[in-house]
Amino acid sequence: MRKLLLQLDSSRLPSVFDQVVAYDAGADAIMSYGGVTEGDVRDLIHGCIFTRGPRDLHNTAVWIGGSNMSIGEQLLALAQDAMFDPLRVSIMLDSNGSNTTAVAAVVKIEETVGDLQGKQVLVLAGTGPVGQRAAGLLARDGARVTITSRKPEQGDKARQFISARFDVQVDAVTFNDPVQLPEICQGVQILLNSGPAGVQMVPRSAWTALKSLEVAVDLNAVPPLGIEGVEVSDAGKQRDGVAVFGAFGIGNFKTKLHKACVARLFTRNDLVLDAEAIADVAREMVPQKR
DSSP states (O other): OOOEEEEEESSSSOOHHHHHHHHHTTOSEEEEEOSOOHHHHHHHHHHHHTSSOGGGGGGEEEEEEOSOHHHHHHHHHHHHHTOBTTBOOEEEEOGGGHHHHHHHHHHHHHHHHOOOTTOEEEEETTTSHHHHHHHHHHHHTTOEEEEEESSHHHHHHHHHHHHHHHTOOOEEEEOOSGGGHHHHTTTOSEEEEOOOTTOOOBOHHHHHTOTTOOEEEEOOOSSSOSBTTOOTTOEEEEETTEEEEOHHHHHHHHHHHHHHHHHHHTTOSOOEESHHHHHHHHHHTSOOOO
């Protein structure tokens, strides 16, 4: 029986990237819908679950994507509500690659450091979907996480979302000038930049001066890079005594994870791959020091 993937994309045009990776991961055919709204979800899901018997439903799966993670989360909730036992299919949420990117960064940090209990982490620009998920997952690991935001109200809103979504406590600080770095980076052992493309957040002189720093991760691939001195292809390279990861160093693992998750969808019919479950898949792919 053919493996069919239903692609629900909130953007007008369904992601070609997601389609290519899904084919590479073993999907035989992809049914792509763009501009999907909340009112569309139930009937699309019912088209999946009513056309094959329960024993064959593991050959059908749902992928939720698009450029907006908040909308993706709403579509995921509606898709889950539209299913019922025994008529279920596995489903994954990765709007704008936010889940797989955040997980890839977190798991590479875990692989490098080992036990994160009590580690002090700073997530730069942690108000976006990647930063929020990375912060939540790191806090679930036992790290003491602080996110930064240019505006206090945005930082507080993101902090509350992370706390509620991941059942953890994180802190938020306002950061809009590099002169603040010595203060907000004091004691930081893990530095993760999830800031906007083409914006330098941390000059080299700032992070190399941090005696406590163990790992620095920059998810920005557009010059100027977010953490000066970290190259896009760095994948655990030691620079000034710090293990550093660039956007491609994380991105290569993210793509492998993306494929692994799509393949996993077709192994059973009751998986829901959101951030935590995706992290479990990623941890199976790397040796852990913990």
